[in-house]
Amino acid sequence: MRQKIVAGNWKMNKTLDEALALASEVSNMVKDEVNTDVQVILAPSFISLTAVGKLIEGQKRLALAAQNCHHKTSGAYTGEVSVDMLKSIGVSFVIIGHSERRMYFNETNEQLAEKTNLLLQNNIRPIFCCGESLEQREKGIHIDFVKQQLTESLFHLDTNQLQKVVIAYEPIWAIGTGKTASTEQAQEMHEVIRKHIASKYGEAAAAEVSILYGGSCNPTNAPELFACKDVDGGLIGGASLKSRDFVSIVKSFSE
Numbered sequence: 001m002r003q004k005i006v007a008g009n010w011k012m013n014k015t016l017d018e019a020l021a022l023a024s025e026v027s028n029m030v031k032d033e034v035n036t037d038v039q040v041i042l043a044p045s046f047i048s049l050t051a052v053g054k055l056i057e058g059q060k061r062l063a064l065a066a067q068n069c070h071h072k073t074s075g076a077y078t079g080e081v082s083v084d085m086l087k088s089i090g091v092s093f094v095i096i097g098h099s100e101r102r103m104y105f106n107e108t109n110e111q112l113a114e115k116t117n118l119l120l121q122n123n124i125r126p127i128f129c130c131g132e133s134l135e136q137r138e139k140g141i142h143i144d145f146v147k148q149q150l151t152e153s154l155f156h157l158d159t160n161q162l163q164k165v166v167i168a169y170e171p172i173w174a175i176g177t178g179k180t181a182s183t184e185q186a187q188e189m190h191e192v193i194r195k196h197i198a199s200k201y202g203e204a205a206a207a208e209v210s211i212l213y214g215g216s217c218n219p220t221n222a223p224e225l226f227a228c229k230d231v232d233g234g235l236i237g238g239a240s241l242k243s244r245d246f247v248s249i250v251k252s253f254s255e
């Protein structure tokens with residue numbers, strides 16, 4: 001199950017036409033240029049999900065992700081989107097717990113546990129984001145904070161379920177700031193995450209979990225980040241909005 005993964009989180013960018021143009025460019029470049037077994041994931045806005053899904057259908061290296069889902073199955077939640085709805089249009093992954101959603105929409109670890117359960121029940125793989133603020137890092141509590149995020153949202157799962165979750169470590173201070181974690185900082189936290197998973201599920205199970213890095217990842221820094229032992233790819237924001245940059249990042253895995 002441990003795969004190399006590069007996911008593009010388009011956040012609140014791109015109209016429908018722009019999203020289709022970007023998806024088409026990425027799709028063609030991936031088909032022509034990517035020879036590794038990396039799983040490439042596109043996460044457009046809800047508005048563009050269906051159309052982008054149709055455009056990439058049948059492309060074996062490309063998969064569709066949503067940027068969020070609601071933590072309840074259905075009901076009076078105006079403006080929200082359910083896991084069932086996402087399943088009905090062929091979504092394979094959903095990003096949950098992004099720091100922007102935790103910060104602006106008050107998402108809690110408990111809600112993320114509910115989202116994880118619903119997604120796995122529907123055969124959709126969560127991309128579970130975790131990561132500390134600069135203040136937490138400076139206080140030296142970043143490791144405990146990230147471990148707590150994992151424990152509270154994921155550690156009720158059984159081993160089989162846990163292995164379907166993709167973890168994305170995104171230090172908040174590196175998101176959209178141009179300030180990337182050093183390879184040492186990234187590898188250190190990825191190792192902490194894998195060891196934390198191992199402490200509950202065993203080393204063999206932890207070795208199967210894909211752990212992505214996110215935060216100002218670009219074509220220049222991706223090769224050295226992806227070369228770290230416990231970094232299995234990236235969750236890319238800004239650089240995923242330009243097809244050439246995004247595909248260059250995908251190609252950062254040595255062939």
Ligand SMILES: O=C[C@H](O)COP(=O)(O)O
Binds near residue numbers: 175
């Ligand atoms: O979901 C993606 C991350 O928030 C990283 O965003 P960024 O690459 O723009 O820093």
